[in-house]
Amino acid sequence: MTVRTLVAFAVVALLLLALPWVIGNEFYVNMASQVLIYALFALSINMMLGYGGMVSLGHAGYLGIAGYACILLTVAGYDQLTAAIFAVAVSTVAAAFFGVLSLRAPGLGFIMITLALGQIVWGVAYRANDLTGGDNGIRHPARPMPFGFDIRDAPSFYYFTLAVFVIALFCIWRFSRSPFGASLMGTRDQPRRMRMLGHNVWLVRWLTFVMAGFWASVAGVLYVYYNLFLSPHAISLQQSAEILLMAILGGASTLTGPIVGAAIITLVKNVVSTYVERWNTLLGVIFVVVIVFMPYGLVPGCAQLWRRWANRAKARKATSDTAPASEASGQRGDSMTRAHGASETAQ
Amino acid sequence: MTASAAIPALEVAHLSKRFGGLPATRDVSLRVMPGERRLIIGPNGAGKTTLFNLVTGDLSADGGSVRLFGQELLGMPTQRRVHLGLARTYQILTLFPRERLIHNVVLSLLGLDRRRWNPWSILTANSDLYADARQALERVGLGEAAERIVVETSYGERRRLELAMALAQKPKLLLLDEPLAGLSQGERQTVRALLDAIPRDVTIVMIEHDMDTALGFAERITVLHYGEVIVEGTRAEVVADPRTREVYLGD
Numbered sequence: 001m002t003v004r005t006l007v008a009f010a011v012v013a014l015l016l017l018a019l020p021w022v023i024g025n026e027f028y029v030n031m032a033s034q035v036l037i038y039a040l041f042a043l044s045i046n047m048m049l050g051y052g053g054m055v056s057l058g059h060a061g062y063l064g065i066a067g068y069a070c071i072l073l074t075v076a077g078y079d080q081l082t083a084a085i086f087a088v089a090v091s092t093v094a095a096a097f098f099g100v101l102s103l104r105a106p107g108l109g110f111i112m113i114t115l116a117l118g119q120i121v122w123g124v125a126y127r128a129n130d131l132t133g134g135d136n137g138i139r140h141p142a143r144p145m146p147f148g149f150d151i152r153d154a155p156s157f158y159y160f161t162l163a164v165f166v167i168a169l170f171c172i173w174r175f176s177r178s179p180f181g182a183s184l185m186g187t188r189d190q191p192r193r194m195r196m197l198g199h200n201v202w203l204v205r206w207l208t209f210v211m212a213g214f215w216a217s218v219a220g221v222l223y224v225y226y227n228l229f230l231s232p233h234a235i236s237l238q239q240s241a242e243i244l245l246m247a248i249l250g251g252a253s254t255l256t257g258p259i260v261g262a263a264i265i266t267l268v269k270n271v272v273s274t275y276v277e278r279w280n281t282l283l284g285v286i287f288v289v290v291i292v293f294m295p296y297g298l299v300p301g302c303a304q305l306w307r308r309w310a311n312r313a314k315a316r317k318a319t320s321d322t323a324p325a326s327e328a329s330g331q332r333g334d335s336m337t338r339a340h341g342a343s344e345t346a347q
Numbered sequence: 348m349t350a351s352a353a354i355p356a357l358e359v360a361h362l363s364k365r366f367g368g369l370p371a372t373r374d375v376s377l378r379v380m381p382g383e384r385r386l387i388i389g390p391n392g393a394g395k396t397t398l399f400n401l402v403t404g405d406l407s408a409d410g411g412s413v414r415l416f417g418q419e420l421l422g423m424p425t426q427r428r429v430h431l432g433l434a435r436t437y438q439i440l441t442l443f444p445r446e447r448l449i450h451n452v453v454l455s456l457l458g459l460d461r462r463r464w465n466p467w468s469i470l471t472a473n474s475d476l477y478a479d480a481r482q483a484l485e486r487v488g489l490g491e492a493a494e495r496i497v498v499e500t501s502y503g504e505r506r507r508l509e510l511a512m513a514l515a516q517k518p519k520l521l522l523l524d525e526p527l528a529g530l531s532q533g534e535r536q537t538v539r540a541l542l543d544a545i546p547r548d549v550t551i552v553m554i555e556h557d558m559d560t561a562l563g564f565a566e567r568i569t570v571l572h573y574g575e576v577i578v579e580g581t582r583a584e585v586v587a588d589p590r591t592r593e594v595y596l597g598d
Contacts (some may be wrong), residue, residue: 171467174466174467174468174469175466175467177469177470177471178465178466178467178468178469178470179457179460179462179463179464179465179468179470179473180463180464180465180466181466181470182450182453182454182457182470183454183457183463186443186454189443189444189445190441190442190443192405192441193437193441193442193443194454194458195404195405195424195425195426195429196403196405196425196429196434196435196441197429197454197455197457197458197459197512197516198426198429198430198458198459198516199426199454199457199458199463200424200426201426207464207466211466
């Protein structure tokens with residue numbers, strides 16, 4: 001790790017910690033919590049999508065299973081911690097089962113099976129009136145008190161979410177740099193070769209499916225804590241598609257991409273929708289524009305722009321150094337090389 | 348050692364495979380002894396690569412048997428066969444094009460290493476893996492190129508990378524599918540020298556069209572034609588056989 005990355009790290013950490021003071025307004029602090037929750041969803045789906053090349057359209061199913069399990073267990077009288085642990089466990093086991101079913105088919109078949117499974121979860125939530133309250137949804141009694149901390153108000157809930165998010169991000173970062181992650185990316189690019197090198201492609205994919213399900217379940221429990229309410233609407237196909245779009249918009253296969261995508265989509269949904277009625281259209285336009293100009297998503301796209309810009313500046317500097325005709329252009333080149341350095345740390 | 352010497356490294360018996368109505372492999376039987384260098388030749392469409400795919404498990408056979416040092420391979424997934432000491436290179440390069448050369452070899456080493464299941468450690472911190480990978484690259488003369496991206500290397504270098512990935516796994520049986528395809532004369536000599544340097548504890552079965560290089564390499568030759576073994580024997584026997592001339596060398 002270079003000094004520059006450390007500094008960038010410290011700046012981001014400070015910003016995240018100071019965020020409630022910086023924005024002050026409770027509405028926006030809550031929005032920040034939402035961004036973090038959706039970012040965790042997007043990060044989890046990106047483990048499959050970006051690193052494994054597996055497109056899932058049923059990711060909201062884990063929100064449903066973990067969310068309803070958490071609420072029902074709490075309502076049934078279990079303490080919050082037990083309820084949360086059981087909810088995540090049940091949902092992860094469901095992911096293990098869903099993975100076995102989905103991975104029977106490659107490519108398009110995989111997408112369709114995940115879609116169907118997500119819809120089954122939605123359908124059950126919608127129909128099982130006695131259990132889930134059907135269309136009316138169901139309330140979660142109250143937010144928990146982790147280690148005795150009260151997280152009922154917006155800033156403290158934000159910190160709670162941030163803590164969970166940072167732990168998850170760290171684990172997923174380690175995952176993406178690990179031997180397992182390398183194997184996963186190998187199975188994405190050359191499954192046949194990976195088999196011939198001794199890798200169990202199916203098992204690698206399945207384990208990834210389960211891990212992604214686990215983190216989505218954690219996000220699902222956070223979602224319930226945030227809203228204190230869950231209805232089938234929250235686990236519809238649109239939710240799954242939105243989570244998928246977040247990862248694609250920001251840049252699948254990068255670590256920061258899904259976070260950026262989640263931030264943009266959540267902000268457009270919540271902030272812009274108060275001013276613009278057709279915010280869905282706006283979201284569509286943003287998506288199309290990004291994909292047209294940056295087919296790999298915002299983060300890789302911007303990184304590439306920076307690099308090109310910096311290289312051009314460097315080249316300009318080189319020519320001005322050999323023929324020091326215009327001092328001004330040389331200075332400009334210098335400042336751009338520095339900007340290039342900043343872009344590297346930003347990745 | 349004497350006991351294992353009696354068991355063939357690779358024993359294929361009555362192997363068959365059809366694609367729809369088209370028989371690609373017809374009742375193929377062959378025995379390759381440990382340490383042997385075997386050449387498989389035959390015109391295009393003779394079923395040479397199909398035979399390899401059946402041995403590795405890329406394709407599932409319709410019938411017959413494939414034994415590696417006496418152990419039946421059919422019905423076993425490809426990766427298990429690899430763990431038993433089977434490795435191959437591909438005629439059509441099958442590499443990780445956007446990765447560094449060394450990463451390609453590391454993936455190969457990981458395939459046989461328990462650490463491949465570790466989702467927590469940092470891959471690049473496993474310096475022993477990288478040292479081994481570098482060694483494998485040096486063995487094929489790519490030590491200098493280790494940090495380059497595959498797409499930035501020449502075709503000849505990629506061919507050697509294919510070889511490095513297979514050799515890094517220290518296989519017992521190595522299947523080489525046209526390791527010289529598309530190489531210049533000079534590169535052929537380089538690769539040929541690399542193949543000659545492979546120790547005798549590796550048994551090699553090679554498909555190759557370049558007769559000048561390949562004939563000198565192998566002790567025994569199998570000629571395939573329309574999925575069938577039509578001639579098998581020593582270099583001299585096969586070259587002298589009129590059927591070889593008929594189907595392969597032309598008359």
